[in-house]
């Protein structure tokens with residue numbers, strides 16, 4: 182049950198102290214005004230924060246959709262009390278009105294940055310979404326929608342590839358079902374994705390296409406509220422037919438409105454400053470003496486997840502450099518020319534069939 186929801190050996194290790202206390206792991210499927218729905222080894226349960234947790238935790242530490250919690254089931258009831266939240270990775274946050282930050286979604290593996298191939302494709306905006314994704318620690322991928330409306334898919338894909346450092350770029354038409362398999366492949370069983378993008382770019386259409394027939398069956402939960410009425414809530418963490426997971430919450434949708442107006446490198450300015458303090462200028466930050474990065478990780482001054490995310494970005498950049506050599510570029514171009522030709526041929530055929 183929880184394997185489906187992305188439970189891993191790493192999480193299992195982090196969970197050991199809670200397991201010793203008789204607690205169960207539970208992933209947040211829905212979070213609504215202090216009420217939670219969890220996927221646990223015993224099945225789905227409704228849950229609330231325990232008094233002790235409420236007392237000890239700051240509001241920013243309250244679980245959000247995608248979080249893994251440690252909960253205590255109430256005997257004989259399909260209910261549980263949430264005692265703790267496991268360390269977060271792939272965390273999306275937004276600024277709150279009081280100047281703090283608020284968690285929006287946790288344990289996100291893949292961030293699909295959605296933009297439309299029609300007239301208002303905005304590279305600057307895409308760059309900001311990319312920055313948000315790198316900041317979270319999730320792997321970004323760009324999905325360019327409405328390919329069926331675009332006469333020069335190939336040119337735009339190349340333009341986006343050179344902007345979206347370290348992210349794979351996909352062109353799709355949700356309307357025609359074109360390119361969707363490549364997007365599905367980004368979300369194999371147990372991996373959690375989110376969609377980021379401005380209103381109108383085709384996020385809902387894409388979600389529905391990914392969900393396919395499973396849409397009605399998986400999206401809604403019927404629940405009896407305190408007065409015995411049936412209420413219907415939307416699931417925020419949805420299992421896709423292929424086994425991947427999609428996290429789709431109102432908070433996540435609003436995240437696009439928040440201006441993450443920093444360049445990708447500015448996000449890691451603190452990490453780069455640390456790396457500059459290592460004793461050796463070519464420090465690999467693995468086991469060299471006098472490594473400021475390792476020291477900061479050990480002190481807890483540098484977040485492990487952020488560090489991994491930085492390393493990942495560096496690797497992507499190195500790959501991009503290699504790709505910048507003319508031969509590799511030619512190869513990229515050849516692949517894309519082939520793909521767009523095939524796509525155009527498909528469109529022509531479709532028009533003929535009409």
Ligand code: GDP
Nearest residue numbers: 326327354355356379380381382383384385386
């Ligand atoms: P959201 O606001 O990002 O969720 O965008 P929607 O999914 O509601 O889509 C906005 C509009 O774009 C709708 O009218 C969709 O029918 C249309 N749309 C979405 N995907 C495609 C596509 O692949 N091709 C075409 N031609 N239209 C699309």
Ligand code: ZN
Nearest residue numbers: 459464466472
């Ligand atoms: Zn170092």
